[in-house]
Amino acid sequence: MVFGESKLKDLYRQVVWGPYRQLLEACPPAWEYRANRRLGVLAGLLAGGKRRDVVENLRLAFPDRQDLDTIAIEAFATHFLNQYASFAFGKITRENWTSYLRFEGMEQIEAARAAGQGVVLLHPHMGPAQLPLCVLGVLGWPIHQIGGGETATEKSEIGRWASAERARLEARMPVKLQDGTGYLRGVLRALQAGEVVLTACDGTGGGQELGRRYERVVLGQRMRLPVGGFYLAKRGNARLHPLVTVRDPQDPRRHLSIIGPQLLSGNGDLKQVLEDGADRTALLMEDLLRRYPGQWLFWDAFKPGELLC
Secondary structure, eight states: OOOOOOHHHHHHHHHIIIIIHHHHHTSOTTHHHHHHHHHHHHHHHHOHHHHHHHHHHHHHHOTTOSOHHHHHHHHHHHHHHHHTGGGGTTTOOTTTGGGTEEEESHHHHHHHHHTTOOEEEEEOSBSSTTHHHHHHHHTTOOEEEEEOOOOSSOOOHHHHHHHHHHHHHHTTSSSEEEETTSOOHHHHHHHHTTOEEEEESSOOSSSOOOSOEEEEEETTEEEEEEOHHHHHHHHTTOEEEEEEEEEOTTOTTSEEEEEOSOOOOOOSOHHHHHHHHHHHHHHHHHHHHHHOGGGBSOGGGOSBTTTBO
């Protein structure tokens, strides 16, 4: 979600990225996520105008559902969890990571790595999207994230300071961040060396689209979907799996990252692979958004002129 600039927002930033962050970093492991979720629920209850915008966008996707306001509140909670996920990135260790996250399907990428084959993990922006990235890095996996999307709005001096603080905290992750706006030779070399790359399958989170996108229908709406993950897997001779992070139904105080079956067929030329990849991504997104609607971060952009065509 993107909130407009204001003096009140700058005051909020000073508190959250200053004393609030320092307090949470001093708390026991995983308390950060519980506190930030509650902060998001409160924001959703107070931000009536923004919440109504999210509900209207949800109605485009789910015209017959009667619980859209509840989903919108959950989306606010998820946004705040993700926005301040980096508070924990210097605290997660081999000893405490299970307080934050549980994996399902890990054996699939373990088998690929044991065979010396690289893996592309294709993820939507759901839950705290960088949490599995951080945990895999802490566990010693050679892991990369493709990024580069920045919010396409002017920020105040305090806003730029807050963004720099977030970047500083994210840099504590033991992973390599790859610039999606530049050349990807380094990413292909990493995959050919049997390493792991995370890349998104929906938006970039700020209005600046990265890479090639194909139009497909998702939840009845035409959406521009990136196919870069399929390009990397094909060119890097790597396996490609979906990864989604949601609240853990076994313990809602932590999260669950689910690694699904392979998406890349491996057949056909590059053009055919990308067309097929767009079809598979559309099916994946529709399935995940139906199952976990409150976990997606981009409902405020689910409208024509932004994520929708």
